[in-house]
Amino acid sequence: MKIQYCDALVIGGGLAGLRTAVATQEKGLSTIVLSLVPVKRSHSAAAQGGMQASLANSVMGKGDNEDVHFADTVKGSDWGCDQEVARMFVTTAPKAIRELAGWGVPWSRVKRGERSVVINTERTTITEADDAHGLITARDFGGTKKWRTCFTSDATGHTMLFGVANQALKDDVDIRERKELLSLIHKDGRCYGAVVRDLIDGELEAYIAKATNIATGGWGRVYRTTTNAVICEGTGQAAVLETGLGTLGNPEAVQFHPTPIVPSGILLTEGCRGDGGVLRDVDGYRFMPDYEPEKKDLASRDVVSRRMMEHIRKGKGVKSIFGDHLWLDISILGREHIEKNLRDVQEISMTFNGIDPADEGPKGWMPVRPAQHYSMGGVRTKPTGESPDLSGLFSCGEAACWDMHGFNRLGGNSVAETVVSGMIVGNYMADYCLENEIDIDTATIEAFVEKEEQNIREIMSRPLNDDSIFDIKRRMQEIMDDKVGIFRNGEELQEAVDELRELLERSRKVGIRYVTHASNPELVEAYRLPKMLKIAISIAYSALLRTESRGAHYREDYLKRDDANWLKRTLVRWSDPEATLPEVFYEELDIMKMEIPPAFRGYGRKGMTIEHPLSAERQAEVDRIREELEANGADRFEIQDALMPFDLPENYKEKNERQGIGYA
Amino acid sequence: MPDTAQNKGRMLTFEILQYNPSDPQSKPHMVTYHLEETLGMTLFVALNMIREKFEPDLAFDFVCRAGICGSCGMMVNGKPLLACRTLTKNYPDGVLRLMPMPSFKLIKDLSVVTGQWMDGMSKRVESWIHSKEEVDLTKLEKRIEPEVADATFELDRCIECGICVSSCATALMRPDFVGAVGLNRVARFDVDPHDERTAEDFYELVGDDSGIFGCMTLLGCEDNCPKNLPLQEKIAYMRRKLANVKDTGGGLEIRVEG
Numbered sequence: 041m042k043i044q045y046c047d048a049l050v051i052g053g054g055l056a057g058l059r060t061a062v063a064t065q066e067k068g069l070s071t072i073v074l075s076l077v078p079v080k081r082s083h084s085a086a087a088q089g090g091m092q093a094s095l096a097n098s099v100m101g102k103g104d105n106e107d108v109h110f111a112d113t114v115k116g117s118d119w120g121c122d123q124e125v126a127r128m129f130v131t132t133a134p135k136a137i138r139e140l141a142g143w144g145v146p147w148s149r150v151k152r153g154e155r156s157v158v159i160n161t162e163r164t165t166i167t168e169a170d171d172a173h174g175l176i177t178a179r180d181f182g183g184t185k186k187w188r189t190c191f192t193s194d195a196t197g198h199t200m201l202f203g204v205a206n207q208a209l210k211d212d213v214d215i216r217e218r219k220e221l222l223s224l225i226h227k228d229g230r231c232y233g234a235v236v237r238d239l240i241d242g243e244l245e246a247y248i249a250k251a252t253n254i255a256t257g258g259w260g261r262v263y264r265t266t267t268n269a270v271i272c273e274g275t276g277q278a279a280v281l282e283t284g285l286g287t288l289g290n291p292e293a294v295q296f297h298p299t300p301i302v303p304s305g306i307l308l309t310e311g312c313r314g315d316g317g318v319l320r321d322v323d324g325y326r327f328m329p330d331y332e333p334e335k336k337d338l339a340s341r342d343v344v345s346r347r348m349m350e351h352i353r354k355g356k357g358v359k360s361i362f363g364d365h366l367w368l369d370i371s372i373l374g375r376e377h378i379e380k381n382l383r384d385v386q387e388i389s390m391t392f393n394g395i396d397p398a399d400e401g402p403k404g405w406m407p408v409r410p411a412q413h414y415s416m417g418g419v420r421t422k423p424t425g426e427s428p429d430l431s432g433l434f435s436c437g438e439a440a441c442w443d444m445h446g447f448n449r450l451g452g453n454s455v456a457e458t459v460v461s462g463m464i465v466g467n468y469m470a471d472y473c474l475e476n477e478i479d480i481d482t483a484t485i486e487a488f489v490e491k492e493e494q495n496i497r498e499i500m501s502r503p504l505n506d507d508s509i510f511d512i513k514r515r516m517q518e519i520m521d522d523k524v525g526i527f528r529n530g531e532e533l534q535e536a537v538d539e540l541r542e543l544l545e546r547s548r549k550v551g552i553r554y555v556t557h558a559s560n561p562e563l564v565e566a567y568r569l570p571k572m573l574k575i576a577i578s579i580a581y582s583a584l585l586r587t588e589s590r591g592a593h594y595r596e597d598y599l600k601r602d603d604a605n606w607l608k609r610t611l612v613r614w615s616d617p618e619a620t621l622p623e624v625f626y627e628e629l630d631i632m633k634m635e636i637p638p639a640f641r642g643y644g645r646k647g648m649t650i651e652h653p654l655s656a657e658r659q660a661e662v663d664r665i666r667e668e669l670e671a672n673g674a675d676r677f678e679i680q681d682a683l684m685p686f687d688l689p690e691n692y693k694e695k696n697e698r699q700g701i702g703y704a
Numbered sequence: 705m706p707d708t709a710q711n712k713g714r715m716l717t718f719e720i721l722q723y724n725p726s727d728p729q730s731k732p733h734m735v736t737y738h739l740e741e742t743l744g745m746t747l748f749v750a751l752n753m754i755r756e757k758f759e760p761d762l763a764f765d766f767v768c769r770a771g772i773c774g775s776c777g778m779m780v781n782g783k784p785l786l787a788c789r790t791l792t793k794n795y796p797d798g799v800l801r802l803m804p805m806p807s808f809k810l811i812k813d814l815s816v817v818t819g820q821w822m823d824g825m826s827k828r829v830e831s832w833i834h835s836k837e838e839v840d841l842t843k844l845e846k847r848i849e850p851e852v853a854d855a856t857f858e859l860d861r862c863i864e865c866g867i868c869v870s871s872c873a874t875a876l877m878r879p880d881f882v883g884a885v886g887l888n889r890v891a892r893f894d895v896d897p898h899d900e901r902t903a904e905d906f907y908e909l910v911g912d913d914s915g916i917f918g919c920m921t922l923l924g925c926e927d928n929c930p931k932n933l934p935l936q937e938k939i940a941y942m943r944r945k946l947a948n949v950k951d952t953g954g955g956l957e958i959r960v961e962g
């Protein structure tokens with residue numbers, strides 16, 4: 041048996057994993073990163089539109105700061121987020137982007153003087169200040185009060201990922217590709233590393249570490265139509281479930297992006313609408329202002345996606361053999377803007393659909409329809425990133441439910457979360473490594489490896505039946521698309537749960553045609569499938585139990601956000617490995633600790649909330665504290681601290697400088 | 705909508721190299737499959753159908769399937785391309801011959817090791833910012849001229865797909881050649897004002913025949929680069945700049961035009 045020892049083990053080499061690894065390695069800890077693919081090919085590379093950080097450099101961002109970013113994030117989450125974590129996040133985001141700039145990410149910069157932009161389909165001139173020249177600029181995104189999303193054209197994830205990966209190479213982090221986490225090794229409530237399979241030679245190895253981080257990204261591929269890469273299968277989160285101890289938070293909180301292109305599902309960034317593009321229907325009519333007079337095409341993603349589907353249901357969609365769709369029109373932005381700032385969008389549209397979106401009029405319109413995009417849910421952690429259930433187990437990035445997104449994530453807040461959580465969680469993880477020794481015996485390690493060996497032997501020894509892995513997988517994805525999608529109801533969710541459970545049973549019996557260990561994609565599909573099904577069941581079952589609508593979770597049979605009964609986080613645990621359903625329980629969100637108690641989001645339907653009695657009470661308290669402190673001349677930081685104190689490692693809690701106003 | 709309707713239903717022929725170097729019994733051989741073309745079919749769609757229908761253990765690599773991550777380079781009728789961006793309708797006779805990219809270690813069938821190769825390249829050219837400045841994260845970021853940031857971004861768009869390496873005669877003959885991808889990377893850090901390295905520093909890294917002087921200007925790299933990077937122009941520019949270092953024996957402040 042091969043055993044590898046290190047201090048910090050990071051599973052996943054996307055933005056979150058790599059930034060964590062830099063944090064632990066720079067604290068002198070030996071760090072190993074494992075990834076299914078070369079790390080620079082992780083799905084972070086596909087992020088297009090940008091990263092939110094309240095720098096307030098551009099004239100359209102003036103007045104922005106941590107407080108405004110915080111309020112946008114909380115409203116976006118439909119009050120489902122952990123506000124303390126959201127505070128940690130907004131305070132660190134400006135530091136994260138400045139760090140990345142120093143690592144060479146070529147952020148687009150403010151150019152002094154006049155420039156022409158499109159706002160609300162009107163061409164308008166804005167004037168950038170002299171003293172902002174050369175600082176990082178930002179674009180508009182959905183659900184934000186200010187232009188806050190920093191970018192490198194529409195290849196932001198790519199440049200960020202290369203910047204962080206290069207830093208990890210510089211620091212000599214030990215990065216190993218084509219390695220797959222199969223299961224976590226744990227004993228007496230502590231995680232000691234992982235059983236890992238080499239995807240080239242098929243060998244199993246044990247990686248033993250003081251602390252282990254799950255940074256394996258989203259689980260979008262349990263759906264059929266998704267913007268996610270083919271490796272986003274949730275196997276990391278499933279490994280946590282399979283410990284029987286670790287929990288997932290809010291799996292039912294799944295985001296659907298308004299504008300993936302039809303039929304491939306490849307994303308066209310929100311930057312299209314942020315920069316002034318609009319949605320149109322079969323008549324070429326711009327319909328969003330009718331539904332959302334204030335934020336129009338730029339309400340939060342859950343709202344826009346639902347409005348689009350509502351409009352399609354009214355018969356206003358464009359018919360095609362791939363189903364009804366709507367149009368995304370960016371031609372109004374002009375060719376020059378598109379070829380500079382929306383270049384990947386243009387390339388995708390031309391390559392896959394033969395449409396040049398810079399062509400004027402209907403010729404340039406791109407067919408779009410909402411599809412699965414992001415998992416707000418994931419491995420439940422404390423604000424430090426550590427699992428509340430297994431010590432020494434950490435998680436960050438899209439894989440985690442750290443919980444700054446609640447039931448809807450704002451565009452640009454995810455890549456920002458990856459690096460910010462990498463900085464914060466990486467630091468807490470390093471502290472854990474410095475305080476704890478490895479004290480696990482080889483017999484325990486061997487038992488965990490043997491269990492996985494046994495599982496693979498068992499799969500290879502199954503007789504072929506008339507079932508097929510590919511059929512089961514496709515059926516799972518169809519069920520998720522059809523019954524656990526944008527509009528949900530009790531009846532269909534129940535059907536989904538029932539059938540997914542049957543699929544899980546089938547997946548445990550299906551045989552494979554090739555029985556070699558080395559480089560065998562069929563075997564890989566076979567052992568991943570039950571893991572994916574456990575994720576799918578967790579999503580569908582949690583969605584069935586949550587009898588309210590909040591953020592992206594929309595129940596046609598329970599239309600209201602029910603703060604009185606549902607201001608709580610779903611937790612899912614799978615203690616019986618033979619079971620086909622997990623246990624579901626809940627964690628209350630404490631209104632009396634919130635900085636912003638639940639209220640109307642400012643977009644979406646009004647009057648659709650069942651209020652919690654404490655919301656008004658806490659609001660009165662918040663108002664009183666604010667008034668008193670203001671009367672005593674307290675600044676915004678002191679008021680914030682009085683309302684909801686929070687901690688950060690390093691110097692991350694220090695104030696952020698802004699052009700023209702210093703540290704105010 | 706896509707203009708592929710007229711091609712729907714055509715029978716396509718795929719000839720695919722199959723070989724597993726880790727299996728002593730395996731010999732490289734071509735296997736032929738037939739598939740009915742679907743609307744807007746890419747090689748991503750086609751290869752997955754072949755795996756599902758005929759060959760469950762056929763090895764190939766896709767991640768983003770959108771031309772963004774650089775995973776899926778392969779030889780299509782002799783030309784290295786990103787398979788996920790390759791539409792079958794662009795092959796009028798309906799025959800696609802698929803081989804793994806040369807110059808990289810073969811894992812199996814169409815899957816090759818590009819990641820470690822690229823990490824080696826990155827380490828050799830020290831593909832990270834070299835700066836003595838301590839960045840204080842609480843302070844305003846360093847100001848950069850907008851045009852310079854854009855110029856850096858332009859060269860930062862490389863996705864390390866390896867297609868330039870597979871298009872390059874020098875790379876085939878000299879496995880230690882850093883390739884257009886490595887030389888472009890040097891040019892990228894050269895324009896980035898955050899990086900303090902001088903021409904002499906870059907000369908140290910790539911000033912030899914496995915670096916900047918290895919390029920024979922055959923242009924295959926630039927012709928095939930899926931990101932349309934200006935590889936020849938940048939290589940020529942860096943060559944002039946580094947040749948100057950050689951001529952003057954290094955150690956001098958050098959001005960170059962270009």
Ligand SMILES: Cc1cc2nc3c(=O)[nH]c(=O)nc-3n(C[C@H](O)[C@H](O)[C@H](O)COP(=O)(O)OP(=O)(O)OC[C@H]3O[C@@H](n4cnc5c(N)ncnc54)[C@H](O)[C@@H]3O)c2cc1C
Nearest residue numbers: 052053054055056076084089090221257437438452454455
């Ligand atoms: C098309 C698209 C566009 C987007 N655009 C934006 C945007 O503009 N702004 C924004 O803020 N967000 C955007 N997002 C979201 C954002 O990109 C992701 O949420 C974020 O990049 C996830 O980063 P990560 O590090 O958590 O995971 P990833 O980058 O997905 O990395 C996961 C890593 O885990 C590894 N891994 C997975 N499973 C295993 C396993 N079992 N064993 C070993 N390794 C494993 C993978 O190899 C990979 O290295 C976009 C998402 C998509 C899909």
Ligand code: SF4
Nearest residue numbers: 862863865866868929
């Ligand atoms: S330079 Fe072009 S061809 Fe070469 S690796 Fe980069 S993107 Fe690919």
Ligand code: FES
Nearest residue numbers: 767769773774788
């Ligand atoms: S799969 Fe990402 S470039 Fe082809």
